[in-house]
Amino acid sequence: MAIEQTTQQRIIDSAFELIYAQSYAEVGVAAICEKAGVKKGSFYHFYKSKQELAIAVLEEKFIQQKSSILDTTFTGEHAALDEIALFLEKIYQIQSTLKETTGHVLGCPYGNIAIELSSQDEPIRKKVDHIFSRSIHSIRDCLQRGADENQSDLHGIDVTATADAMFAYLEGIILMAKTQNNADAIKKLAPAILNIRIYPNNA
Amino acid sequence: MAIEQTTQQRIIDSAFELIYAQSYAEVGVAAICEKAGVKKGSFYHFYKSKQELAIAVLEEKFIQQKSSILDTTFTGEHAALDEIALFLEKIYQIQSTLKETTGHVLGCPYGNIAIELSSQDEPIRKKVDHIFSRSIHSIRDCLQRGADENQSDLHGIDVTATADAMFAYLEGIILMAKTQNNADAIKKLAPAILNIRIYPNNA
DNA sequence: CTTGTAATAGACCGACCGGTCAACTATATT
DNA sequence: AATATAGTTGACCGGTCGGTCTATTACAAG
Structure with missing residues (x-):
C-alpha cells in the first residue's frame, strides 16, 4: 500500500x-x-523559479538528513569524541557507497551548492549558511556535554569555536575526497579531527 | 614601456x-x-574548447600563485609552524581584500572548480588534484624540516598525512568563510591548524 | 449541478550556449 | 614580389536555457 x-x-x-x-x-x-x-x-x-526550488530542496533534504544522520549520531549516549568519530565514519560510508554506485565521490550536497552559488545568489548562500549553523549546533551540543563532564581534555575549550573548526575540517576532508574521487581520504584524515581545539581568547 | x-x-x-x-x-x-x-x-x-582553456587557466594561475604566495611563505627561514601560520594570515588578507573590493569572499579558485566540476569533467578534476598535490608538497617540505629539527612536537608525526590534513583544514575554513561571506571566519579558525597532527599507523 | 480553485498539459518565447566556418589581414620567409 | 603561415573577424549553426501563457482537467464546496 x-x-x-x-x-x-x-x-x-x-x-x-x-x-x-x-x-x-x-x-x-x-x-x-x-x-x-x-x-x-x-x-x-x-x-x-529554479532558485525557489533550490531553496526548498536544500531545506527539505537537510531536515531529512539531520534526522537520519545527525540526530542518530549525536545522541548523548557515548563520549563526545566517540560520537564525533562515529559521525566521520558514517560520512565515510556514505561517500564510499556513492563512489561504488555512481563512480564519483559527490561530497557534501550543501557545500557543493555553497561553493557554486555563494557569490552569485545571496538567498541560496544564506540558506546553506543556516544549514551549516544547524549542523554545527549538533556538534557544539556534543562538545559542550563532553566539556561539562570533563571528558578527554575538553574542559576549558571554546566550544563554539571548536565546533566550527571541526565542521570546517570535515568539509575540508570531504572536499579533498571529492577532488581525489577517493573516499579513503576521509578515512585517512578523520582521526585528526579529535585533536582540534580552540581555546578562549586569552588562554 | x-x-x-x-x-x-x-x-x-x-x-x-x-x-x-x-x-x-x-x-x-x-x-x-x-x-x-x-x-x-x-x-x-x-x-x-572551453574545457581546454580552463585547464590552461588553472595551470597558469597556479604557477603564478605558487611563486607569489607559496614560495614566499615556505622559505625555510622560520620555524615550520610559524610559516604555516603566516600562510593562513596571507590567505586571510587575500580573502579579506576580495570581500572589500568585490563584496564577496570568493574562496579558493581551485577548490571552487574542483567542487563544481569534479563529478562531471575528469580532466579538470585531475588538474585540480595535481594542483592540490603540489600545494601540499610545499606544506610537507615545511613540516619535514620542522620534524627533522625537532621543532615543537613535530617529531614522530606522519608528515605526509599531517600536511594533507592541514591543507584539508585550510580548504575547509575557506569554504566556511565563503559560505558566510565573511573572511573573519578564517582568522578565527586559523589557530587550530597548528595543533593538527597525524601519527604513523601503529603509533 | 454549478462554481471556484488547484493542478496539469504542452506549445511557445527570446536569449544565450559552445562551437564552426570561410574570408580576410598581417607577418615572416624565400 | 610570391608564398606560406599565424592570427583575426564576425556571421552563423543547432540546441538548450529559464520562464510564460493559454487551455484543459480534477476536484471540492455550495
Whole structure:
C-alpha cells in the first residue's frame, strides 16, 4: 500500500539527485521535470523559479538528513569524541557507497551548492549558511556535554569555536575526497579531527 | 614601456577573473572574449574548447600563485609552524581584500572548480588534484624540516598525512568563510591548524 | 449541478550556449 | 614580389536555457 509521492515531492527528490550528481547550473528545469515525470507548467505552478526550488530542496533534504544522520549520531549516549568519530565514519560510508554506485565521490550536497552559488545568489548562500549553523549546533551540543563532564581534555575549550573548526575540517576532508574521487581520504584524515581545539581568547 | 599582453594572456586573465568571481558554468565563452577584447574565432584558434582553456587557466594561475604566495611563505627561514601560520594570515588578507573590493569572499579558485566540476569533467578534476598535490608538497617540505629539527612536537608525526590534513583544514575554513561571506571566519579558525597532527599507523 | 480553485498539459518565447566556418589581414620567409 | 603561415573577424549553426501563457482537467464546496 505504497502511498504515492506527491508531485512536489517527486520534483524535490529529482532535483536533489540530479543537482547533487552534477551541479546546479548543469541541471536544467526541463531535466528535473522529465525525471519527476512532470510537465513544465506544473513545475512553475509550484515554484516561481529554479532558485525557489533550490531553496526548498536544500531545506527539505537537510531536515531529512539531520534526522537520519545527525540526530542518530549525536545522541548523548557515548563520549563526545566517540560520537564525533562515529559521525566521520558514517560520512565515510556514505561517500564510499556513492563512489561504488555512481563512480564519483559527490561530497557534501550543501557545500557543493555553497561553493557554486555563494557569490552569485545571496538567498541560496544564506540558506546553506543556516544549514551549516544547524549542523554545527549538533556538534557544539556534543562538545559542550563532553566539556561539562570533563571528558578527554575538553574542559576549558571554546566550544563554539571548536565546533566550527571541526565542521570546517570535515568539509575540508570531504572536499579533498571529492577532488581525489577517493573516499579513503576521509578515512585517512578523520582521526585528526579529535585533536582540534580552540581555546578562549586569552588562554 | 608596458609590454602589451598577448591575446592568449588576455584570454587567460579574463577567464580567470570571470570564472573566479562567478563560476565555470555561469561564464560563457562569449563573455570571456568580450572582456579580453577578442573575437570568438580567435578564441577557438588558440583553444579547441572551453574545457581546454580552463585547464590552461588553472595551470597558469597556479604557477603564478605558487611563486607569489607559496614560495614566499615556505622559505625555510622560520620555524615550520610559524610559516604555516603566516600562510593562513596571507590567505586571510587575500580573502579579506576580495570581500572589500568585490563584496564577496570568493574562496579558493581551485577548490571552487574542483567542487563544481569534479563529478562531471575528469580532466579538470585531475588538474585540480595535481594542483592540490603540489600545494601540499610545499606544506610537507615545511613540516619535514620542522620534524627533522625537532621543532615543537613535530617529531614522530606522519608528515605526509599531517600536511594533507592541514591543507584539508585550510580548504575547509575557506569554504566556511565563503559560505558566510565573511573572511573573519578564517582568522578565527586559523589557530587550530597548528595543533593538527597525524601519527604513523601503529603509533 | 454549478462554481471556484488547484493542478496539469504542452506549445511557445527570446536569449544565450559552445562551437564552426570561410574570408580576410598581417607577418615572416624565400 | 610570391608564398606560406599565424592570427583575426564576425556571421552563423543547432540546441538548450529559464520562464510564460493559454487551455484543459480534477476536484471540492455550495
